[in-house]
Amino acid sequence: MKQKSTRYIVQAAVIAALYAVMTILQNTLLPGSASAAVQFRVSEVLTILALYTPAAIPGLTIGCIIANISSLSTLGPYDLIFGSLASLIAAVCMYGLKNARLSTLPILSALMPALANGIIVGFEIEFFFVEGGFHFGDFLVQGGLVAVGELAVLFVLGLPLAKLIEKQQLDKKLFALS
Secondary structure, eight states: OHHHHHHHHHHHHHHHHHHHHHHHHHHHHSTTTTTSSSOOOGGGGGGGGGGTOTTHHHHHHHHHHHHHHTTHHHHTHHHHHHHHHHHHHHHHHHHHTTTOOBTTBOHHHHHHHHHHHHHHHHHHIIIIISSSOOOHHHHHHHHHHHHHHHHHIIIIIIHHHHHHHHHTTHHHHHHOOO
16 A cells, blocks of 8 residues: 555656646746747646546646746736646546547547636636736637647647557556556
């Protein structure tokens, strides 16, 4: 039992560290590319790990919190709260749908970050960062832009990563809790 909990904590910590470092590095090298309304946050590829270990749920959430703390000066506490909540919901949904496959691909799971972030971060942007009050049509645009970035990362990078993980049986070698 102790070995399982230690492995779980280590997996969560490694995922959190990778997510935070990737996001902060991307924002340092390409300012705004991982934190603006239209973003392509490469670290979101790590959400695919929620298919293989429940440790990805706290790992992704904590990693997002750390990454969003680094952008507090420009986004305030809003993204820390809403972005991290979206990551948590997406990871829980992905883990719950891990066995739902379409032609062996976890397509439904890959849609979850786009759905969660599109709705939650889209609301955050429209409500807190756009002047003139909340407008539903603008919320759909903001949420759509966030969702497109998520879909691009998950479908261009995430699904091939999932195929590679499964083909090389890394899911069994790295993420088995037994």
